[in-house]
Amino acid sequence: MTYRVALQTILFKEIYRFLRIWPQTVLPPAVTTGLYFLIFGTVVGARIGEMGGFSYIDYIVPGVVLMSVITNSYMNVVSSFYSTKFQHNIEELLVAPVPDGVILAGYVGGGVMRGLVVGGVVLAISALFADFHPVHPWAVAAMLVLTATLFSLAGFLNAIFANSFDDISIVPNFVLTPLVYLGGVFYSIELLPDFWREASRFNPILYMINAFRYGFLGISDVPVELAFAMVGILILVLTLAALILLRRGTGLKT
């Protein structure tokens, strides 16, 4: 009961935070992805023709949705938790009898919620441009939640180590964005030269996007089982790392 109330408090606070500032959190991805669908889907896509047996806009919808989920889950947790550190109000949680797991679950839960809200908005916008009926809804739902969880955890770890606001923008700008764009959002890796196709297989985001696309269209460049296993293992590893760091007080206690 005690921990449930503490978890609800953190979750409520986190959800209220990103909804309160929706012009900064929900609106921009909606506008950006709307432009993606307009330019890449309608204007350029008409000249590209089919990809993987589907119209180009239908092909890119899953990747664009998941791209928004990845970015927003990560950014929500990294910015919220780092701000909490920066303003020292993390002390409110550290002084209170809140277990490390509850702190982690609260912030990650907030990140997942923002990922799902933004993913839902982007999906709704995509319905204006594309015609899709998920082939495997379970795969869509599962990969959506798992990806949001994984990148919320990654954002949490980034925030733990961050010592300045610069530190919370380095990973999203210089690691996350390239990996997402090179992760098969806009193309099938089968179109790449051998070297780049094999190199792409080391990009974990490729597996998530393809598993998500499998849920929508029933096609994937990689084994779907491998994609789910990889995401599951990464979630376990990052959860363990975050709990150990919280236990040690890394970045939070002196």
Added chain:
Amino acid sequence: MTPALSIRDLRKTYRNGHEALKGIDLDVAAGDFFALLGPNGAGKSTTIGILSSLVTKGSGTVRIFGHDLDREREAAKRCLGLVPQEVNFNQFEKVIDVVINQAGYYGIPRREARRRAEECLTQLGLWDKRNTVSRQLSGGMKRRLMIARALVHRPRLLILDEPTAGVDIEIRRSMWALLRRINREGTTIILTTHYLEEAENLCRHIAIINHGRIVEHSDMASLLAKLEANAFILELRRPVSALPEVPGYRLELRGDRSVLATVPTELGVHGLFDALGQAGIEVASLRNAANRLEQLFVDMLESSEDDI
């Protein structure tokens, strides 16, 4: 009776090699109003940081109402309320949300949390400001908000780290009244402050920490009894040009109506008044030249410097 706080051989060395605590032993009885004093960098904030789980200790044991901070961390934390030195709430949250969220972290359901938030904010004179975004509060109000937040889970031990630093006299006096009331109602209070007058007025026991060691730990009355002399300012009813010699006392004329008088504890002020009266000098008023504790504090710090 289980002490509110029991510290044994507490040590802390920071990563930069600074040894902030060199083996502290400290006991605070339940219901006490306790002052922890020391100059900047003496180890007060490190001690409070360890008690409130914001600083990791090197070694030693801490028990809060008998709960070991290592083995029964959550039970120990439930007993403790902290009012930190610096503002540390989310300044973008409304006043009431700051208090309700803190109650939530202690597992208090939202309906009950709201009721308690109203109680605490009313007690601190902030209920009218409940819907104000907290960054818009004045400095004194922010400090009161931190006290309200610390009280919402009804801690048995309240630690206040320089709660009246930078607030005006009026607010300071009202905070003293509030802290006295909280203490009377059964909450043990540990206070750090640079205003020694504050410690003398409020606290029954005192510890002085310097260079990571406790250099004095006693009750306030015994400590003040160690004073060998008190200094007073006497305001005279009529101007004088010179003062008589009064055996045992040291008198220094300041201007023509003020006298700085050093009065040995064993002689008291009555003998001085009699001597001045016989010389035709009438005293209109008398006040302490300096806070009594301040003189002791300086003496003790100086003697602890000599021991190093």
